Amino acid sequence: MMMATGQDSVKVVGLEKNKNGFWLRIKLMFSCISSRSKVDNSTVIEPKPVIEKREEDGSPKKPLMSGGELKYSSKLRIFMFNDLKLATRNFRPESLLGEGGFGCVFKGWIEENGTAPVKPGTGLTVAVKTLNPDGLQGHKEWLAEINFLGNLVHPSLVKLVGYCMEDDQRLLVYEFMPRGSLENHLFRRTLPLPWSVRMKIAVGAAKGLAFLHEEAEKPVIYRDFKTSNILLDAEYNAKLSDFGLAKDAPDEKKSHVSTRVMGTYGYAAPEYVMTGHLSTKSDVYSFGVVLLEILTGRRAVDKTRPNGEQNLVECARPHLLDKKRFYRLLDPRLEGHYSIKGAQKATQVAAQCLNRDCKARPKMSEVVEALKALPSLKDFASSSSSFQTMQPVGKNGVRTQGGGGGGFVSRNGVPLRSLSSLNLPQGSSPYRYARGSPKAKG
Numbered sequence: 001m002m003m004a005t006g007q008d009s010v011k012v013v014g015l016e017k018n019k020n021g022f023w024l025r026i027k028l029m030f031s032c033i034s035s036r037s038k039v040d041n042s043t044v045i046e047p048k049p050v051i052e053k054r055e056e057d058g059s060p061k062k063p064l065m066s067g068g069e070l071k072y073s074s075k076l077r078i079f080m081f082n083d084l085k086l087a088t089r090n091f092r093p094e095s096l097l098g099e100g101g102f103g104c105v106f107k108g109w110i111e112e113n114g115t116a117p118v119k120p121g122t123g124l125t126v127a128v129k130t131l132n133p134d135g136l137q138g139h140k141e142w143l144a145e146i147n148f149l150g151n152l153v154h155p156s157l158v159k160l161v162g163y164c165m166e167d168d169q170r171l172l173v174y175e176f177m178p179r180g181s182l183e184n185h186l187f188r189r190t191l192p193l194p195w196s197v198r199m200k201i202a203v204g205a206a207k208g209l210a211f212l213h214e215e216a217e218k219p220v221i222y223r224d225f226k227t228s229n230i231l232l233d234a235e236y237n238a239k240l241s242d243f244g245l246a247k248d249a250p251d252e253k254k255s256h257v258s259t260r261v262m263g264t265y266g267y268a269a270p271e272y273v274m275t276g277h278l279s280t281k282s283d284v285y286s287f288g289v290v291l292l293e294i295l296t297g298r299r300a301v302d303k304t305r306p307n308g309e310q311n312l313v314e315c316a317r318p319h320l321l322d323k324k325r326f327y328r329l330l331d332p333r334l335e336g337h338y339s340i341k342g343a344q345k346a347t348q349v350a351a352q353c354l355n356r357d358c359k360a361r362p363k364m365s366e367v368v369e370a371l372k373a374l375p376s377l378k379d380f381a382s383s384s385s386s387f388q389t390m391q392p393v394g395k396n397g398v399r400t401q402g403g404g405g406g407g408f409v410s411r412n413g414v415p416l417r418s419l420s421s422l423n424l425p426q427g428s429s430p431y432r433y434a435r436g437s438p439k440a441k442g
Helices: 022-041 083-085 141-151 181-189 195-215 270-275 280-295 310-318 340-353 364-371 385-390
Strands: 009-012 015-018 096-099 104-110 126-131 158-165 169-175 231-232 238-240
Touching: 083 104, 083 126, 083 158, 083 169, 104 280, 141 158, 181 231, 181 280, 195 231, 195 238, 195 280, 195 340, 195 364, 270 280, 280 310, 280 340, 280 364, 310 340, 340 364
Parallel strands: none
Antiparallel strands: 009 015, 096 104, 104 126, 126 169, 158 169, 231 238
């Protein structure tokens, strides 16, 4: 799994705000290298937790740590720090995949069914996430990640392979996701995702939330649903990652749990931000935001846009349920290569998820049911004569293709690259000419 942490962000009053840029990337790499250097060169004075200690019946003893208890899970492998150091080639820069609030993430290779490091390109490819002691997230989030992912198994959830808790080291080991994050594909790659792939990803992510809310033995509120936490395998199957902020859902007698407001700016449900009342419907709202990002190719919050266009949800609301204007929302890089019925249905689902009344939002199982047929629809707008009449007319009197309008056509004044701009041979797949699998650092 590529643990692509996507939006380089800092938490501000409980919420994260985007802070992207070239120099942040440089800082990211040096901060990761610096933090690993400190680990390798420092003298450890903290007593080593005894994790191999056994109970009287011979079962592994559960380590008690400050900030919570580490629940034992027989599904997880326990790694030695030196093994992970070797597996990632000493946490070298070439192995760096990204960095988030938790810390740095490195690519590594281990035995298929063990914990020992192996030669790069052999065995099981993994992503190793290291806890930065000076980072935005700490031991509590580290425990939450293990306690949730160590006991939840579903095709739409990233697999946690194991962990390391040795001296002051806290590391997590995940399956490697070769295509990185959805955020990387939507906002950082020049080649736009085809419509069918976007809908496939939306359905997969919805299935992950539906499992957490309605199928898990004890329902879970994810609380941090965003494009950077949706990771993609080689076939573009979506899997949810990063459970550091997840919480147990309230029992049936309660409508919500009251908690400190945490998450990412632009994705958090309004009632949660205003009151701290958290429920599964908070996740549904966040899904609506991500679905809008998938449809439009725009970020939830984009400070580079003019005032009035920076918040995607508020900018899109007037178009969502208008059959004559909804097409203005769609990513212009698609150039009409989207299903008309599918786009209408997807925007309707987004509107339902973004309902200001949390009780009126649908269950995620209902969202899955509404979206599951969309990837296979073939009524492309580009094949419809009505699509041509919807395009804006340029100064020369010629209609310009883009499938969008209303300020959705360009980013920072620079025309967005479309599928047709690649000048591919007729009938060719654009992915034949794309770069290899993304190795996003975000």
